[in-house]
Amino acid sequence: MGGQYRNKKEISKFLTDWYQEAVETESWKRADHFHLSQVSKKFRNPEVWFDAAFDMFKMYFDIIDKSKYTILMRIPLLESGSKTDATLLNNDYIIKEINDFESPSFYLFPVNSDNLAQTANSVLYEDDCFKFYFHEEQDDIDGLYYRSVSVTI
Numbered sequence: 549m550g551g552q553y554r555n556k557k558e559i560s561k562f563l564t565d566w567y568q569e570a571v572e573t574e575s576w577k578r579a580d581h582f583h584l585s586q587v588s589k590k591f592r593n594p595e596v597w598f599d600a601a602f603d604m605f606k607m608y609f610d611i612i613d614k615s616k617y618t619i620l621m622r623i624p625l626l627e628s629g630s631k632t633d634a635t636l637l638n639n640d641y642i643i644k645e646i647n648d649f650e651s652p653s654f655y656l657f658p659v660n661s662d663n664l665a666q667t668a669n670s671v672l673y674e675d676d677c678f679k680f681y682f683h684e685e686q687d688d689i690d691g692l693y694y695r696s697v698s699v700t701i
Contacts, residue, residue: 556607562587563608570656571617581622585651594648598623598639601652602699606677608654609701618700620655625695632695634682637672642697677701 566582569575584591584601591600605621612619624647672682681698 559587559604559607560611563604563611567608567611567617567656576655576657576661579655581653581655583651583653591651594646594651597646597651598643602678605654605699605701612656614659616659618657618659618661620657621652621699622655623652623697623699624650625697627692627694629692631686631693632682632684634672637680637682637697639675645695672697 570580573580575581584597584604587604590596601621601623605619608619623642625642625645626647672680674680679700681700682695683698684693684695686693
């Protein structure tokens with residue numbers, strides 16, 4: 549990721565600064581977060597969001613104090629006119645359905661946080677590094693299902 553988008557040192561500084569401010573201000577109480585597209589103009593292209601988000605997630609995870617904090621990454625999916633068959637969810641499905649309007653976002657939580665437990669309450673599937681959670685909510689007005697996948701380590 550380093551030379552492909554913005555140099556790794558600048559990305560690391562952004563993540564470190566954001567982490568330090570989040571800890572000082574207890575940002576999780578306000579659900580503060582940052583979006584991938586805020587880090588660099590090159591991250592504004594939806595075609596890079598999935599891979600770049602996971603690269604950023606790993607990099608950010610290496611910065612935090614893992615004994616005290618954890619990260620949740622939220623990937624918004626396109627809204628749907630019908631309920632999603634969660635058994636179809638996998639990385640390929642997520643890439644195909646990623647919302648091209650809102651880039652993935654990152655949240656910092658204390659370990660064992662109630663806010664984290666409410667957001668990530670049941671594991672959908674796991675791979676070698678990550679746990680994936682699915683959230684879907686039907687809107688009362690337009691009837692569409694608004695969906696997202698959350699990821700933790």
